[in-house]
Ligand SMILES: NC(=O)c1ccc[n+]([C@@H]2O[C@H](COP(=O)([O-])OP(=O)(O)OC[C@H]3O[C@@H](n4cnc5c(N)ncnc54)[C@H](O)[C@@H]3O)[C@@H](O)[C@H]2O)c1
């Protein structure tokens with residue numbers, strides 16, 4: 001087990017939002033026993049208080065990490081998103097504070113694709129409404145407005161990991177796939193790309209959204225886009241709640257312009273399972289509502305736990321930022337007899353010179369050194385011979401423009 005300069009029982013790991021046990025096991029296996037585990041997210045004030053003594057933080061989609069939270073998190077070195085989306089984090093603020101952010105870019109994608117396919121079939125058969133009516137003692141036995149999936153056009157918006165897997169699964173059922181993406185994407189099977197969102201909306205029997213939350217995707221399914229959808233068509237959203245104008249959707253479902261919808265994500269979601277879910281979609285029987293569980297299968301959560309905890313441990317143990325979402329990627333092999341120093345700084349001229357001047361003034365031999373920069377930060381990982389690491393750490397921290405410096409082992 002790797003020895004770090006800060007004893008591992010002093011490294012506090014704060015895990016929120018019911019991260020899977022596989023993550024906890026992995027931390028413990030690597031010697032991290034100072035864990036605080038919460039099942040819910042925290043509001044901004046609670047977060048600011050809790051993060052004060054945390055070195056590593058694990059969250060899912062509900063925790064909002066903004067400038068104020070990072071400013072309060074003096075000791076924080078990394079955040080792991082135990083999910084795909086990182087839109088809940090101000091990634092630039094994290095970087096300015098020298099905090100590296102990781103996620104799990106594909107571990108839950110199959111789970112989402114499977115759910116969406118099931119929802120498409122359920123909506124085509126009007127099951128949400130038939131189910132709701134049966135629970136009230138009614139009996140809607142009818143073939144009216146009930147359809148097979150075979151031969152229907154599935155319109156996929158965002159043909160990434162989820163959209164493209166869904167494409168393959170849906171084609172197995174005999175559906176015809178059209179997709180719209182801002183980037184050129186390899187069509188799977190017989191899927192066809194369409195040039196505009198409008199083309200997709202006017203052709204598809206079912207529209208399903210698989211885009212990330214960005215400025216461009218915010219409210220991309222507004223009133224006008226919903227009106228462009230074919231009368232009697234269906235909408236599925238398992239991407240992010242801000243992609244769909246929920247009031248316009250509620251009206252389209254009430255008026256039956258849309259025959260049905262399945263919505264897993266909402267502009268405002270409850271903080272935890274004990275909070276009330278508020279939405280204009282409540283009570284609409286042709287709308288299947290799920291509590292943001294597209295990626296919540298045991299398989300996905302177990303894999304995500306191992307993947308993201310593994311990334312946090314590798315960063316904490318040896319400084320590897322491989323696959324970080326907001327940081328230059330560096331992974332230096334360890335040199336058995338050397339001490340490792342990490343230096344995160346503003347990307348300004350002369351930083352490497354300043355670091356190396358300290359090394360040479362102290363007559364230290366460098367066993368390995370790697371610098372990566374992006375437009376705003378630089379990250380140096382450096383192995384030095386001898387035992388001078390602790391002595392020069394303060395000098396490295398004193399270099400103007402330094403964001404954070406750490407001695408690992
Ligand atoms: N409901 C859930 O539990 C759940 C689970 C996993 C992911 N998600 C959400 O689903 C999203 C998609 O996941 P993914 O793994 O497929 O991501 P991905 O990055 O692999 O694919 C996203 C695709 O959207 C495209 N895109 C981006 N902006 C676009 C725009 N304006 N118009 C059209 N296409 C655009 C991208 O080019 C890319 O191909 C995630 O960002 C996350 O927010 C939700």
Ligand SMILES: O=C(O)CC[C@@H](O)C(=O)O
Nearest residue numbers: 060061062083084085295
């Ligand atoms: O597990 C979550 O909270 C979010 C799941 C999903 O939206 C993701 O971004 O991966």
